[in-house]
Amino acid sequence: MKKLSILCIVIAVVLALSACTPTTGGTDAEPTKAAQGDTTQPTKAPEKKKEISILAITFTGTPIADDEPAVLALEELTGYDIKLEFLLNSAYEDQLNTRMAAGNLPTLVAITGKTASVISYCRAGAFWDITDEYKNYPNLAKANDIVMNNISIDGRIYGIYRARPLGRNGISYRRDWLENVGLEEPKTMDDLYNVLKAFTYNDPDQNGEKDTYGMTWCKWFGPLDQISVAFGAPNKWKVEDDGSFTPDFDTPEYMEAMKYMKKLYDEGLINKDYAALETSDWTKDFQNSKSGVHIDVSDQAWRFQKKFIEEMDMPSDIVWVMGMPEGPYGKRVLPTSGHSGFVAISKDGAPKEQDMRDALNFLDICNTKEGQNILNYGVEGVHYDLNEKGELKRRKFGQDPMEGFNQFMTNVVDGLLLQEAMEPVQKRREEVILENIPYCVANPAEPLTSDTYAQKGAQLDQMISDARNQFIAGQIDEAGFKAVVADWYAQGGTQICEEFAAAYKAAGN
């Protein structure tokens, strides 16, 4: 009896302990709360500033604090008391959904894309419709109309877009490996195949072992989409002559691209387990000199190179960047949409019309020359220095003190940023972005909304990207893929095509 009761207590304690084991997600919000706590300003007490609260994205989990010099500088410039709050990128959409449901959003909210829930909340009026407002502000009025149209929902605008260069995609590769195997920078997709093959079988790191391979992929389908477009497939949708919509995966070019990818897979030029590799581990093999090509945004090249220099003591000229090589139909580049979502003004955080105008005013000041430079680079003498040519040189930090700060930066006005002193690979990257622009293939459905797509799109998209991976891994053949496409049409795809075509027509095409 006694023994049993002691054991019962033990079990109870152990159970209680097990309830305390950390779960994922729950802990994410804590550092931000801690960071949010104290915003007392010792220097300026007299004038009471208007408060503006902001929800944005952190990629590392250690975002900028409210008393960081850059935040103070922005407060000084704008005259607002800034309260920042961050959520981790990996869980941002999920947590944003729960926050929207709970109804406690701050004034400004970084929205990463037009997901079904974002569309439904915008329609229900959770965010301010600023279509008729934003033009009243001198800097915001300079925003690009095409991009503004792209972020619109039912023709209404619910925020200021977070600008991104259109031609941002590109390929990073190991320049020293290319020299070692005696090849040139690839001009065509076949050249690229040869490079990948040489990187896998010709010992590019010259250590006498077969311990390298061509290119790393991961769960995320970005690099696969870039290859599809290079092979002539449309960017998501193709508008036929009669105005009807065809999805990219129902075109023969898409099939060609998949066969190319399957060839890479079958010959071991890409990592076999890519479908199981988490996005956060995507860059590891390249960084550890196990693979030599990386298809992503072109910024990645400098990130690799910087880490090679700073953490691995490697030469400073081994990573280079290029645009997508030519496919059978010439050079075709998958652009980014010119935005990465938008910054919206929530009615929770700005209940009155005046609050909304205050928030717009804040965003307007952020788009002045001073505002953009603070958000982008921080404060001179703290985060960067200017050299004699007036070029900007960022200071080095072990941990980026301004992490996440640029996530609510909108930068709708071009040409205001200070010129940065750049390394060769960064200069090349700027060129690649410009070279890409004339070859960018636009997505005709970008500004359009389809209710069925908003509702079922995520699942339908997954069906196709699953099927593509299964095709590449050899689990299904061409007929199997066609069957999935037929299934896609049956489960709502047909409706989506029709709705997009109707919206396209209504938009005046």
Add this chain to the structure above:
Amino acid sequence: MNSASVQLHGNKKSKGKSKLTTIRKDLWLYILLIPGLLHYLIFKYLPMWGILIAFKDYNAYLGFFDSPWVGFKHFTDFFSNPDFRKLLSNTLIISFYNLVFGFPAPVIMALMLNEIRKEWYKRTIQTLVYIPHFISWVIIASLTYTLFNSQGVVNRYLLQMGWEKTVPFLTDGEYFRGMIIGQTIWKETGFGTIIYLAALSGVDPQLYEAAIIDGANRFKQLWHITLPSIKSTVVTLLILRLGHILDNGFDQIFLMSNSLNRKVSEVFDVYVYTIGITRGAFSYSTAVGLFKGVIGIILIYSANWLAKKVGESGLF
């Protein structure tokens, strides 16, 4: 036990006195009960009102009360969904494997531990085997990835042993269920033994002594004394387990699934997450969750009924 039943009888005798006397008598016990009671009321019963949104077209901005009623719309949508059968069979198959391979594992391990004579050795093993319980699924999933990917230790070993190709443990649906069950057994078996060991320690040693005198060997002792004495614990846990037959544990499945094994890895728990949280269809996923709960209750009741039928005490 004895003292409790005596007390019960005592109360019956003095019927005239109100229940208040009983409460006053064990006042401190009742006070101790309050936090637990409150916990259940506030965190388990009160939120049950939320189930109502399964019958509404819930839009968070409109709020709980203003969202329109839609009756059984979400349920019909769910049952007529072409995914429904796939989800149900995937969920049931994984649960079934877990029941067949995962459930007996701790019983067997507890019996084995019980046979160990050296006390310190037994304790050490016991501690070591239940440590994995405290490791989160995220860690286990990445351990699995590191060990089982095409360049991982396991595959390299297989290649050395003369396998011709690497085995796609992570990216082929065929291996998915095996990996899931393997992970669960590795993680939970040791912890599961604790309850059985507790039951085993309550067995009267005199029974064994008598059996030895009667000439029973180790195996016969196990069969006739040890097993019968933990039978009711096993049945109780089995009944509880059946109630969770539609739960596969979200973290584990979610972390292990990818586009190449989705055919077998799509289960209710992950589905509720994808639909409810990532797509924001709260009503629909509540309906799915409610369906799971109702099935769970039915299963618990029928298992309990069955247990009583075959002469076990059951849960309630």
